[in-house]
Amino acid sequence: MESASCTLNNLWTSYKRWIVTNPQLLSDIEATVRCLSYFSFGHLGNSNLAIELIYSMPNLIVLCNDLLMYSSKCTYLKIPQFESKIKIWLTVVEYTETLLEISANKLWGAKGKWLIILIVQLFKTVLRLLLVHVYKERVTKSPAIPPLDREKFNKVIHNAELKEGFTLKRSGTVIRSVKHSVPVEMRTWKALPSNIDENENLTKNQQSLISLKLAESLYVTKPLLHLGAIYITNQKRWPPWMLSLIIDMISLNIYTRSSQKILFSKEEKEELVRRRLSLLLYILRSPFYDKYSCTKINALLDTVSTSVPFGKLLANAVKKNLPYMQSMYFYMWSR
Structure with missing residues (x-):
């Protein structure tokens, strides 16, 4: 049992390392899987459940990979959309709500379908109202966590690490790099920003x-x-x-x-x-x-x-x- 658990942990660690080192290849694979999901329409007969499962999986895979990439590469840059459990739950529900609706219809008929629709929409509404009134979000997005711009994200990390400075492991403090510092007369002597500009x-x-x-x-x-x-x-x-x-x-x-x-x-x-x-x-x-x-x-x-x-x-x-x-x-x- 322990060996199996160790093997799974090693595979998971290897996968996380692979998606960090191969972002472009990962994006190409995700795009291919998404395209294949579009071609499922009309080729699976009346199996609506299979269609929605195939359609939902690529979106969930992209979300999972984005979260793994963020947690693996980002040591001090803060992106609230990835740190917010509310937004993560909202995104998962938005990607799977049609699948839940069809599953309920298969299991419990029309009444079960409308009950699930009501529960899902109530859940989404409450979480979005929390974002608006508690977390002061002015315009909520759909999905709550859009797919990560991998190229832009990698550039931000690269620039932050090579040009801005480095991060202390224990405190998370960003230290300026002397090599890449601007001339003394042009320095602002302000602390480096610890997060991506959220505008x-x-x-x-x-x-x-x-x-x-x-x-x-x-x-x-x-x-x-x-x-x-x-x-x-x-x-x-x-x-x-x-x-x-x-x-x-x-x-x-x-x-x-x-x-x-x-x-x-x-x-x-x-x-x-x-x-x-x-x-x-x-x-x-x-x-x-x-x-x-x-x-x-x-x-x-x-x-x-x-x-x-x-x-x-x-x-x-x-x-x-x-x-x-x-x-x-x-x-x-x-x-």
């Missing part, structure tokens, strides 16, 4: 900060409000669809007005752009899709299949898989 832009405008909290709280609670509207009416009715669209537009409008007074970080701006673009997904969500988009999209695919070289193969694949993708990935509570 936490401070503002004295408390009213704007309250508006941001309101906007993000609305956006975060939208899934639960949508589920409540479905319970009162029906998933195929217009009120839930309209409620979610209105919440999105109000939230984005508050952010737009606040941008004139508050400086947003690059990451926050990218997330807000993603949310604006996601408004286009409303044409793929019921009941708009059932009444309007479905016939238009099918007509467009038919046109592509007859007028574009090799378009028939692509159009038929999209046409075949679109109903499943629309029913599984374009729920109103999807972020």
Whole structure:
């Protein structure tokens, strides 16, 4: 038993060492696995559970490798998204929520499916509200921990270690390197930063900060409000669809007005752009899709299949898989 445990520990240590020394090869392998997961659509019959398992695994593998790379290479740079257990749990749930939904449907039927949906969305909402109101995060990301930019991360580590200085093992204090120090007359004599710039832009405008909290709280609670509207009416009715669209537009409008007074970080701006673009997904969500988009999209695919070289193969694949993708990935509570 001890020998088996020792072997596993050695394999785990070797794997951690390999991903640190081969980041580009690791990224290529992850990209290949992700591409293979996309081709699973239409080739596994009606096995929705297998499709979602294959689709979820690459994302979880990337997250695991990012965490291992961070813990192995980063001795003093602090990246809150990797140190926050809330964000780690949120990311895992976001990558697996569709898999959990399908599993519940297989085991317990429609009631079990909707129960799991409610539990998952309640769990996500509570954690995101904690990020907003306790940890003062102005714009929550989806996923909570985006895939790590390996090239940029390696450059930051390399520059920090070779140009900035070195770290004391026991205290974690960053010591400047004399060799790479700037001339005396140009030195600021300030302590080196101990973390990556998180662009936490401070503002004295408390009213704007309250508006941001309101906007993000609305956006975060939208899934639960949508589920409540479905319970009162029906998933195929217009009120839930309209409620979610209105919440999105109000939230984005508050952010737009606040941008004139508050400086947003690059990451926050990218997330807000993603949310604006996601408004286009409303044409793929019921009941708009059932009444309007479905016939238009099918007509467009038919046109592509007859007028574009090799378009028939692509159009038929999209046409075949679109109903499943629309029913599984374009729920109103999807972020």
